[in-house]
Amino acid sequence: MSLDRAALQQRLLEGFRAEARERLLVLADGLARWREAIADQASVESLFREVHSLKGASRSVGLSSIERICHAWESLLSAVRGGDLPLTPERVDICRQALAAVQMLNAGQPLDPDAQRQLIAQLEAASRGERVEPAPSVLDKASPVTESGIVRVPAKSLDALLFHGETLLQHKLEARALAQRLREHAQGFEIPRSRSLPGIHGWRQLREELEALPLASRDLLKGLFDYLDWGQAQLDRLHFQAINLEKASRQLAMGLSQLSDGHATEMLAVLLLPAGNLVEGIPAMAQDLASQAGKRVELRVNGTELQIDKRILDELRAPLTHLVRNAIDHGLESPSQREAVGKPPAGRVHIELVQESADRFSLCVRDDGCGLDIAVLKARALAMGLLTEDEAEALSEAEAYKLIFASGLSTSAMITELSGRGLGMPIVQEAIERIGGRIEVASLPGQGVDFRLDLPLSLSTFRAVIVRNAERIFAVPALAVERCLRLPPSAVRTLENRPSLVWEGQVLPVWPLADVLGLGRLAPDRDELTLLLLHVRGERFVLLVDELLGDQEITVKSLGLQLRRVRNLLGATVLGDGRLVPILHPVDLYRSALATDVSTLAHSSVERSAKRAQRLLIAEDSFTSRGLLKAILEAAGYQVATANDGLEAWNALKQEAFDLLVSDVEMPRMDGFALTDRVRADPELARLPVILVTALESAEDRARGLEAGANAYLVKSGFAQDSLLDTIRRLI
Amino acid sequence: MNGSESDDQRWADMLRRLADFDRRLQGGFAPAAEERDQRLLERTRAWAVAPEAEQPDGWLEVLAFNLGGETYAVASEHVALVMPLSQYTPLPGTPPYVLGIVNVRGRIVSVLDLRVLFELPNEGLSDKNFLAILQGPEMEFGLLIDRVLGIRHIHRDALQKQVANLTGIRSAYLLGVTAGQWTVLDGARLLDDPGMRVIVE
Numbered sequence: 001m002s003l004d005r006a007a008l009q010q011r012l013l014e015g016f017r018a019e020a021r022e023r024l025l026v027l028a029d030g031l032a033r034w035r036e037a038i039a040d041q042a043s044v045e046s047l048f049r050e051v052h053s054l055k056g057a058s059r060s061v062g063l064s065s066i067e068r069i070c071h072a073w074e075s076l077l078s079a080v081r082g083g084d085l086p087l088t089p090e091r092v093d094i095c096r097q098a099l100a101a102v103q104m105l106n107a108g109q110p111l112d113p114d115a116q117r118q119l120i121a122q123l124e125a126a127s128r129g130e131r132v133e134p135a136p137s138v139l140d141k142a143s144p145v146t147e148s149g150i151v152r153v154p155a156k157s158l159d160a161l162l163f164h165g166e167t168l169l170q171h172k173l174e175a176r177a178l179a180q181r182l183r184e185h186a187q188g189f190e191i192p193r194s195r196s197l198p199g200i201h202g203w204r205q206l207r208e209e210l211e212a213l214p215l216a217s218r219d220l221l222k223g224l225f226d227y228l229d230w231g232q233a234q235l236d237r238l239h240f241q242a243i244n245l246e247k248a249s250r251q252l253a254m255g256l257s258q259l260s261d262g263h264a265t266e267m268l269a270v271l272l273l274p275a276g277n278l279v280e281g282i283p284a285m286a287q288d289l290a291s292q293a294g295k296r297v298e299l300r301v302n303g304t305e306l307q308i309d310k311r312i313l314d315e316l317r318a319p320l321t322h323l324v325r326n327a328i329d330h331g332l333e334s335p336s337q338r339e340a341v342g343k344p345p346a347g348r349v350h351i352e353l354v355q356e357s358a359d360r361f362s363l364c365v366r367d368d369g370c371g372l373d374i375a376v377l378k379a380r381a382l383a384m385g386l387l388t389e390d391e392a393e394a395l396s397e398a399e400a401y402k403l404i405f406a407s408g409l410s411t412s413a414m415i416t417e418l419s420g421r422g423l424g425m426p427i428v429q430e431a432i433e434r435i436g437g438r439i440e441v442a443s444l445p446g447q448g449v450d451f452r453l454d455l456p457l458s459l460s461t462f463r464a465v466i467v468r469n470a471e472r473i474f475a476v477p478a479l480a481v482e483r484c485l486r487l488p489p490s491a492v493r494t495l496e497n498r499p500s501l502v503w504e505g506q507v508l509p510v511w512p513l514a515d516v517l518g519l520g521r522l523a524p525d526r527d528e529l530t531l532l533l534l535h536v537r538g539e540r541f542v543l544l545v546d547e548l549l550g551d552q553e554i555t556v557k558s559l560g561l562q563l564r565r566v567r568n569l570l571g572a573t574v575l576g577d578g579r580l581v582p583i584l585h586p587v588d589l590y591r592s593a594l595a596t597d598v599s600t601l602a603h604s605s606v607e608r609s610a611k612r613a614q615r616l617l618i619a620e621d622s623f624t625s626r627g628l629l630k631a632i633l634e635a636a637g638y639q640v641a642t643a644n645d646g647l648e649a650w651n652a653l654k655q656e657a658f659d660l661l662v663s664d665v666e667m668p669r670m671d672g673f674a675l676t677d678r679v680r681a682d683p684e685l686a687r688l689p690v691i692l693v694t695a696l697e698s699a700e701d702r703a704r705g706l707e708a709g710a711n712a713y714l715v716k717s718g719f720a721q722d723s724l725l726d727t728i729r730r731l732i
Numbered sequence: 733m734n735g736s737e738s739d740d741q742r743w744a745d746m747l748r749r750l751a752d753f754d755r756r757l758q759g760g761f762a763p764a765a766e767e768r769d770q771r772l773l774e775r776t777r778a779w780a781v782a783p784e785a786e787q788p789d790g791w792l793e794v795l796a797f798n799l800g801g802e803t804y805a806v807a808s809e810h811v812a813l814v815m816p817l818s819q820y821t822p823l824p825g826t827p828p829y830v831l832g833i834v835n836v837r838g839r840i841v842s843v844l845d846l847r848v849l850f851e852l853p854n855e856g857l858s859d860k861n862f863l864a865i866l867q868g869p870e871m872e873f874g875l876l877i878d879r880v881l882g883i884r885h886i887h888r889d890a891l892q893k894q895v896a897n898l899t900g901i902r903s904a905y906l907l908g909v910t911a912g913q914w915t916v917l918d919g920a921r922l923l924d925d926p927g928m929r930v931i932v933e
Contacts, residue, residue, distance in 0.1 A: 167838065472822070517824035559823070559833060560840040561872040565931045567825045572833060572840050580821040580835045623819060624861055624876070 007358045009061075015307040016061040019274055020106045023050045027099055034092050044087075047095075048077040054102070057305050065116065066105050072123035073098045079127050094119075094126050158271060158310060165260070165267050166555045170574060172260040173553070175253035177576025182246040189239035268458050271311065275353050276304035278313045282324055286349060289328045296335050296346040297328055303353030306361060309458035315435045316363070316455070319428040323365040323451050324349060326424065331369030331449055341446065343368065356454070363453040372443040377403045401441045405429045433537075433587065434570075435459060436479060464554045464573070464583060465532065468547040470519045471642075473581050475554055475573055476532060480586035482540065484548055485531040492529065492544075501542050503533065511593045512544040517568055518596075536586045541593060552576075556583060568592055613639040614732055615656075619649035619663040619675060620693075625716070629662060629693075629724075636725050646670025650678060653685055659732050662724075665694035665705065673708045680709035689731040691724070792888055792907075796881035796914060797864065800847050803914045804877075805886065810919030812867035814880055817843070825932055831876060834863065841865060842873045842930075846917075850902045868923030886910055 030047045055070035073095070079085040101119055104111055122132045207225060210218050279301050290297040332338075332347030339345055350366040374397065381387045381403050387395070404425050432439045437455035464475035465484065485503070492499050492510050499510040510531070513519075532543045554573040559566060559582075570585040616638045620626040626642050633640045641656070643649035647669040649661065661679065665672035672692050679685045692710040694701065705713045712727045762768070794805035795814070815836070820843050822832040829849040833840050843863060846852075863874040891908030905925075907916040922928060 170838070519824055557840050560842045561870065562842040562928065563823075563826065563830065563833070563930045565933060566823060567932045569823060569825065572821070574835055578835075580833060580840070582821065582823055582833075622861070627822070 008355060011307065011358070012061050012355070015272075015274070015305055016057055016063070017106060018307070019057055019305045020054060020066075020102075022274075023054050024099065024103055024106065026050050028103075031092070031096055031099055034087070034095075041081075044077065044081050048074065048081050051077055060305075063105070065111065066102055068120055069098055069101055069105075069116070069123070072120045072127070076123050076127035079129070085127075085129055090132060091126055094122055094132060098123060158267075161267060161270070162311070165263050168256070168260045168263055169553070169555050172253070172256045173576040174578070175249065175256045175576075179246065179249040179253040181577075182242070182249045186239070186242040186246045189235065189242055192235060193239060268309065271309050271458070272307040273310050273313060274304060275306040275308050275313065278308070278316055278320060279304060279351060282321065282351070285321070286324055286328060289325060290332070290347075293329060294334055295328065295332050297332060297349055298346045299324075299349050299351070301351045303355075306353045306355055307457075308353075308361065309456075311459045312435055312455060312457070315431055316453075319431045319453075320351070320363070320365070322424050322428050324351070327365060327367035327369065327449065331367040331371075333370055355457070359457050361455055361457055363455060365451045365453075366448060368448040371445045371448055372401060372404065372441070373445065374400045377401075381406065401443060404441065405439075430587070462554055462556050463551060465551045466549040466575070466581070467513070467530075467532065467545040468549055469517075469545045470514045472519070473549065473575075473579065474513070475581050475583045476534075477570065477583065477586060478551060480534050480536055481532055482535040483533040485533060485542075486528050487531060488527070489529055501531070503542075506540065508533070508540050508542050509593070510542040510544060511596060515596050516543065516589055516593045534586055534589070536590045539590055541590060543589070543593075554583070613637065614659040615639045615641065616660050616662060616728070617641050617643060617649060617652055617658045619643045619646055619661065619667065619672070621645050621664060621667045625664070632724065633662075633728075636728075638728075646672065646675040649675055653679065653688070658688065660689045660691070660728060662691045662693060662728075665692055665701070672710075673704060676705070676708040676710050691727055691731070693724075790888055791885045792916075794884055794886055794916065795864065796884050797862075797877040798879040798881065799875075799877050800852070802852075803881065803912075804846065804917060805884065805910075805914050806864070806866070806875075806917040806919045808883055810866050810868065810923060812865045812872070814862055814864045814877075817861045817863040817874075817876065826930060827932075830930060834874060836865060836874070839872075843876055844873050845876050850905075866919060866923060868920075871923045871928065873928075886914075886916065891916060 027047060027050050030043050030050070033043060051070050051074045055067055055074055058064075058066040058070060076085075076091065076095070080087055080091070085091070097119060101111055101116065126132050206221075210221060213221065283299050283301070286297050286299045327349050328347075332349070333341075333343075335345035338347065348366075348368045350364070352364045352366070353361060354364075355361045377400055378387070378392045378395065382389065382392055384406075386403070386406055405428075406426070429439055432453055432455070435455065436459070437453055440452045440454070441449065442452070443449045463478035465478055465481050466473060466475050468474075487501070492501050494500075501508050501510050513532075530545050530548050532545060532548075534541055534543060552575075554575075556571045556573060558571050559569065568585055568588045570583045570588075572580055572582050574580055616633055618626060618629050618633070618640060620629060620642070621644055626644075630640050630642055641652060641658070643652050645667040646663070649663060650670065652658075653661065661675075663672040663675055667675075670678075672694070676690050676692065679688055679690060690710045691712045691714065692705045693714045693716060694705070695716045702713050711731055714724060714727065763771070793808045795808045795811050796803060796805040798804075813836075817834065820832040820834045823830065826832075826842075829844055829846075831843045831845050833842050835841075841863075862877050862880055864877050864880075865872065865874045890911055892910070893908045905918050905922050907918045909915055
């Protein structure tokens, strides 16, 4: 805890130094323009504000020496600003001295206490209008403070660096996957090497006895021995090389790993910007909005010195703007209404940023307007059919406030130009959740609304759980996954046609992921169910998947320019082996799950006993043809497995039971004719119906196919779904 | 004597002809000076003729490709690249004409099947698969194609706009049909139309 506080203090201090540097630059520029006591009112005003902010910031981090100087300096500037004192060359000079002193202190250089006391006394005297003799202070002896080692870079150019960091992470993942594959490759050599030749002693004797053999067989056997020796040596050499390659690739992966992780850490530090960037332009916008609506607003902003990840700030801009708009448009009452209830005529909106821990901060947007009306919220929700009357009755206050995040619900009676379309709050919530934050709302009728956003200070790496479902792979954001479970099928009970599961004393709904995504799949028999327990916006639910492939770091990419928004998907990622995998959207999944009413899980136990789905195998090397065939056959209710060529199909046939084989003719490694030959020659498979589908349209080929033992021969160019399905139905 | 005289005559003749051959050999079979001047003059005249003013707008440079037995073309200015396609990732919940997504140099690009978009009968299975990436300022997608025929030039005037069988969504995205039955897509329209943006809430 104390460590945490020390780290927090350290960060605050660093943040202050950066902020002070910026402010001092502004001050130095401003002062430089005050040539010989000629300054316009605006520049005096701006200097006064800078010094005032600097004073406040130094107080908050406990740098009292800077604070005291700024305090005295502020008094002088305040007098000048108020027109009480004219700006004389002496007064400008003493301002320059104050600037130099603060610059030194901020750069960490010690200042002589006497000189500091003298400076403060001079500033105070000057602010009282007394004439001060510019003393040749110690400051003149001090070396001029230079801003060495600091560069100002436009925030935009950081985006390119970020992109490179992402690419680096991708390469790291790929290098790791490659190292893993090379390891498997090297291990593969151990099988043939470990298998020793039977009767090795006999062979040795045979070698010795070779001389006694007749010449012809002696040469033949010698050749055979030589060949075996040579083969063994080659195998050893390849094995050795494979081990070396594996070692090299592991080192490469490790190097890339260090580079990528180091880069990410450095980027994190570089990307920290003061939160002031976030509220830029908001005060002006607030005043504009208020005057348009005939209201008066007083906007207060605190905590703008907080250092926050640029990516978080970028994402927060729109939600914050929206919250301020809402507060002014819906929250605040008109001056006359306010006076009627005894409030000051100008409404208050308060934006506050506070660092909560070493890695999180809160952003509050508070107004002192009319507050949220629970009755109106409930009535809207009822009218929209989001709730039933009973549910509305039972709703607690906190739950009722959450209704403002429901799509399409706006409490504003009048749809104004500004807001009130009921789309804003769900979008705000989405944006906050996308960066790993949470939004809470509290309200007291007649006293205003308080939005509290709990957010991370920086975007850490995105982790995801990789799952396989219905022969496809998906990534599920790890933030939403509470647990992965493996349970026997009996753990899932069906209540009123709704499968559910009891976990830690809570009854949780269970949905097969394939149903939620509308993939349509027949539940296969299995001894164990793989389940993901998700936690989304306070709701817990369980998804059934086929297989869990692991959990890993990923880079999140958008789905491209065309696919702006696809339900249930958050984006896509490229796995280390180059596979492109969609990332699921947990909040959407819950919504889609609620909307699915047919669960294959609920019916499967009944159907399974009644009728087993017929299993077909497709052997086809063209992936579009494979996909199309699979889609056609699955739509017709068959369970379909696929193979990329004849050899793969043969292996699949030997391992699993199929009711029918649909095979292409032209395929690498083993073509359709050869595959059919093999099937017919195998005692177990001889009776398996085989349909050949081909682009070859010649009578000769047809004859050859039928000769090989195919039951049917369909030509692709005249391919029609019906003819294939008819043929299959005739055969099985 | 007469005979010897004519012999001399013949010798002289022969020598003269030899000298003539010799001169022509020396000159590398160059034509005679007048003849050369004549030829150069002709050539100069031919080159001096001003070329017929080409209408730059009249021709359309297109990428032509095959898809499901039909030939399509799209203005090449919209085509960012053509690449072989070995695998794509299907997505749940997209409209049927979006086959899935592919990774193109680190960017994700969606893959469209024109046959589904244009509501054409899905006849035959295609084997040769390429992806033509169409790019605009606000839009990018890949069209699944069977085979690239190459870059061709078509005359804009030769495009037939009113063809009976072009209706509905098909006609909206077409520039017309050529005499050779090529369907010419309106690349700009495809890329600009907000209807092509997929937003599935």
